[in-house]
Amino acid sequence: MTSPHFSTKDRILDAAEALFAQHGFAETSLRQVTSRADVNLAAVNYHFGSKGNLISEVFRRRLDELSAMRLEQLAKVREHGDDDLPGTLRAFIEPALQLSIDRHGGAAFVRVIARAYAEKDERLRKFLSDNYGHVMREFAQALHRALPDISREQLYWRFDFIAGALTYAMADVGQIKRPQGVSDKEHVQRACAELVGFAAAGLSAKPL
Amino acid sequence: MTSPHFSTKDRILDAAEALFAQHGFAETSLRQVTSRADVNLAAVNYHFGSKGNLISEVFRRRLDELSAMRLEQLAKVREHGDDDLPGTLRAFIEPALQLSIDRHGGAAFVRVIARAYAEKDERLRKFLSDNYGHVMREFAQALHRALPDISREQLYWRFDFIAGALTYAMADVGQIKRPQGVSDKEHVQRACAELVGFAAAGLSAKPL
DNA sequence: GTCTATATAGAGATAGAC
DNA sequence: GTCTATCTCTATATAGAC
Numbered sequence: 001m002t003s004p005h006f007s008t009k010d011r012i013l014d015a016a017e018a019l020f021a022q023h024g025f026a027e028t029s030l031r032q033v034t035s036r037a038d039v040n041l042a043a044v045n046y047h048f049g050s051k052g053n054l055i056s057e058v059f060r061r062r063l064d065e066l067s068a069m070r071l072e073q074l075a076k077v078r079e080h081g082d083d084d085l086p087g088t089l090r091a092f093i094e095p096a097l098q099l100s101i102d103r104h105g106g107a108a109f110v111r112v113i114a115r116a117y118a119e120k121d122e123r124l125r126k127f128l129s130d131n132y133g134h135v136m137r138e139f140a141q142a143l144h145r146a147l148p149d150i151s152r153e154q155l156y157w158r159f160d161f162i163a164g165a166l167t168y169a170m171a172d173v174g175q176i177k178r179p180q181g182v183s184d185k186e187h188v189q190r191a192c193a194e195l196v197g198f199a200a201a202g203l204s205a206k207p208l
Numbered sequence: 209m210t211s212p213h214f215s216t217k218d219r220i221l222d223a224a225e226a227l228f229a230q231h232g233f234a235e236t237s238l239r240q241v242t243s244r245a246d247v248n249l250a251a252v253n254y255h256f257g258s259k260g261n262l263i264s265e266v267f268r269r270r271l272d273e274l275s276a277m278r279l280e281q282l283a284k285v286r287e288h289g290d291d292d293l294p295g296t297l298r299a300f301i302e303p304a305l306q307l308s309i310d311r312h313g314g315a316a317f318v319r320v321i322a323r324a325y326a327e328k329d330e331r332l333r334k335f336l337s338d339n340y341g342h343v344m345r346e347f348a349q350a351l352h353r354a355l356p357d358i359s360r361e362q363l364y365w366r367f368d369f370i371a372g373a374l375t376y377a378m379a380d381v382g383q384i385k386r387p388q389g390v391s392d393k394e395h396v397q398r399a400c401a402e403l404v405g406f407a408a409a410g411l412s413a414k415p416l
Numbered sequence: 417g418t419c420t421a422t423a424t425a426g427a428g429a430t431a432g433a434c
Numbered sequence: 435g436t437c438t439a440t441c442t443c444t445a446t447a448t449a450g451a452c
Contacts (some may be wrong), residue, residue, distance in 0.1 A: 008417080026234035029445060040419055045447060047417095114325070157402040164376025165369035168325075172368060194365040198410040205409030208401055216435080237427060248437055253429060255435090 009047045011037040014105055017058050021108035025055055056127055059116070062099065062109045063128075067135045069095035074142060085146045085200045090192065092139050093166055093199070097192050100173045101184040110170040143203070150207055162199045169195055217255045219245040222313055225266050229316035232323055233263055264335055267324070270307065270317045271336075275343045277303035282350060293354045293408045300347050301374055301407070302400050308381045309392040318378040325375055351411070358415055370407045377403055 006014070015037035019028040030051060034041045048054040073091035077083045099106040116128070140159055147155065169191055178187045223245035227236040238259055242249045256262040281299035285291045307314040324332060348367060355363065377399055386395045 024232075024234065026232060030447090031445080040417095041446095042420085042448080043418065051446070154402065157399070158406055160376055160380060161373035161403060161406050164373040166372070167376070168368055168372025191365070193416055194362065195369060197413045197416060198366055198369050201413035202406040202410035205405050208405060238429090239427080248435095249428095250430080250438085251436065259428070 008037075008039050008043055011039060012044060012047060012054070013058055013061060016054055017062075017105050017112060018108045020055070020058060021111040030054075058109075058112065059127070060131070062106060063132055066095055066099060067132055069098075070135060071138060074138065078142075083142060083146065085143075085203060086196050088139070088142045088146055089162075089196045089199050089203075092162075093195055094192050096166055096170055097173055097188045097195075100170050101188050110173075114167050114171040147203060150203075154207060155203075158203050161202065165195060165199065216245075216247050216251050219247060220252060220255060220262070221266055221269060224262055225270075225313050225320060226316045228263070228266060228323070229319035238262075260331065263332065266317075266320065267332075267336070268339070270314060271340055274303055274307060275340055277306075278343060279346065282346065286350075291350060291354065293351075293411060294404050296347070296350045296354055297370075297404045297407050297411075298400065300370075301403050304374055304378055305381055305396045305400050305403075308378050309396050318381075322375055322379040355411060358411075362415060363411075366411050369410065373403060373407065 012033060016028070016033045019032055019036060022028075023032075030044050031041060033054075034044060044051070044054060048057060070092055073095060074083075074088065077087040077091055096110075100110040101107060102109075140155070143159060144152070144155060150158075173188060173191050178184070182190075220241060224236070224241045227240055227244060231240075238252050239249060241262075242252060252259070252262060256265060278300055281303060282291070282296065285295040285299055304318075308318040309315060310317075324336070348363070351367060352360070352363060358366075381396060381399050386392070390398075
């Protein structure tokens with residue numbers, strides 16, 4: 001199931017990510033994880049200390065990369081003067097949707113993300129807010145620059161709507177919904193274009 | 209059937225709903241439920257047969273009412289000739305957001321809904337699809353009538369985005385986010401107006 | 417670092433008295 | 435309908451050999 005030349009630690013992370021995506025955190029036992037990773041049960045507590053820490057590390061591994069890609073793409077569009085509404089939205093949306101077709105586990109991880117949002121676990125939320133809140137603030141500011149006319153409060157609502165729509169889209173892309181004869185890459189590009197168009201129009205709606 | 213608000217069965221449902229919202233399905237034990245409901249542990253299996261059935265009944269109690277309200281409001285706007293885009297969207301969105309400030313447990317239920325979307329539990333998804341799929345189809349058709357120019361595929365994407373945004377909004381309304389000096393009712397009306405405006409603009413975006 | 421074996425705890429479900 | 439008591443299963447975590 002997992003390539004043998006990877007470390008025990010990485011095999012555990014891969015297995016845990018896949019199982020968390022499929023069954024959820026609480027429903028996944030460490031026995032399932034170690035069985036799938038083909039390592040001994042005790043190795044989890046040796047490498048991670050507890051199940052909770054294992055969950056955090058599953059997040060950290062993907063979110064560090066996702067955040068870096070988002071910020072990098074945002075910097076790039078600004079450098080090129082493309083930091084208009086669609087450009088900024090694409091920098092936020094595209095890396096996330098790319099993850100959903102990532103062959104090396106990212107596809108599983110996007111469903112882990114959707115779960116994490118629903119589970120209002122306080123420790124997990126604090127972990128996410130502490131470690132990745134600055135990315136959200138960065139994008140909120142960029143959207144504010146692109147849309148100086150709408151109020152902070154309204155921008156806040158709309159950014160929240162977009163985050164919700166993106167979370168749904170991430171979970172659905174890579175699922176059964178892709179029409180036959182369409183490649184993963186085309187499907188993500190289509191989803192991305194649809195969501196960017198939808199979000200840009202929604203953000204630009206005339207204030208109430 | 210007698211004094212429904214104090215029956216063992218309803219006390220169990222109320223307790224389960226609150227705990228599922230706070231901790232999730234798997235993380236909530238029947239012992240926690242019966243302790244909070246102040247009934248005996250065995251009463252759950254007597255009244256519901258299993259934990260899975262209890263979960264289904266928690267959903268059924270709220271969703272029957274929510275679906276009825278949505279369809280009723282949809283019928284009303286059609287009758288009055290108000291079944292334009294905002295009218296149709298409001299019929300879909302408003303009853304859902306109303307739930308999030310319901311004093312008698314509905315506020316907890318909206319977080320249960322958010323969880324259910326993330327948890328890809330097959331039995332639960334089949335239950336929801338079997339029992340409430342017709343409501344979604346009804347609204348998809350109404351949106352199609354209001355927007356004859358966009359393709360079925362594109363409508364499908366956008367309806368999905370709206371469902372995601374609504375789920376987020378439901379979970380967030382009723383949380384800490386309400387500004388001081390704003391009543392529950394005003395807050396929901398604001399959220400509803402914001403989401404209807406956002407969704408209408410997004411749905412009306414020029415096709416790619 | 418990795419294993420076996422086990423301590424400890426908690427889960428869902430049920431039998432049978434009242 | 436509701437209770438007590440208990441069965442059976444599985445979980446996380448750890449101790450200690452190698």
